[in-house]
Amino acid sequence: MNTFLRAIAGIILIGGFFYLLAQGLNYLQKPTPLENIEKRLDEAAEKDSILTDNELELKTKSQTKEWEEVDKQTDK
DSSP states (O other), X not given: OHHHHHHXXXXXXXXXXHHHHHHHHHHHOOOOHHHHXXXXXXXXXXXXXXXXXXXXXXXXXXXXXXXXXXXXXXXX
């Protein structure tokens, strides 16, 4: 009985060690810059999908106007 309890305690101890090791390594893993960019792109796409047709048209016009102003400045 004594050896049986030691075996179970050893299995639990080793399992606990591996569990803590896995949790620690998972915590230390930082998101890569590419993952951050993908996250921001997803958030921006989500915001764009909420816009109405009129808002999308206004957004397109404002972007076109901004690019025309940039072109004028670079042509000088």
